[in-house]
Amino acid sequence: MKKKIGSLQECQKLAVSFAKTLAEGDVVVLSGDLGAGKTTFTQFVLRSLGVKEVVNSPTFSILKSYNGKFRFEHIDAYRINTDEALNIGLDELLSKKDRVFFIEWAENIAPLIPKKRISVRITHLGETEREFEIIHE
Ligand SMILES: Nc1ncnc2c1ncn2[C@@H]1O[C@H](COP(=O)(O)OP(=O)(O)O)[C@@H](O)[C@H]1O
Ligand SMILES: [Mg+2]
DSSP states (O other): OOEEESSSHHHHHHHHHHHHOOOTTOEEEEETTTTTHHHHHHHHHHHHTTTTTTOOOOOSSSEEEESSSSEEEEEEEEOHHHHHHHHTHHHHTTTTSSSSEEESSGGGGGSSSSSSSSSEEEEEEESEEEEEEEEEO
């Protein structure tokens, strides 16, 4: 599925409909440049699935967990590599099937990412314009 959006509000709409397709055990891999909207899209999805806490970028903490309709793990691997991910036990966390994962910069820890994933590729087209491509792999 490919979709062009022109505003944050449309990003939220897309996130709400995407959220309805999620099930326990899903791994959502978000890709796109810095500022593309990976964290923003994740925020909208989690909020629509009952997360009341503020969802912000886990770049510095690497991992943040939330409870809503599912237990969510939001991982930002921007600052780490596979060895560091193994040191903090991300491989074990990623083997858990009772939650839904959102992973930014998954390419940095590629060997640890399950093959069965939902890829959300975001292309930054303009100030508020984005193209989303969502692929079930
Ligand atoms: N249509 C849009 N979709 C997503 N983000 C948008 C959109 N328009 C503007 N933005 C803004 O772009 C920025 C995206 O930042 P962020 O989600 O942190 O990106 P990333 O996590 O990919 O680095 C936010 O400030 C957000 O408000
Ligand atoms: Mg981010």
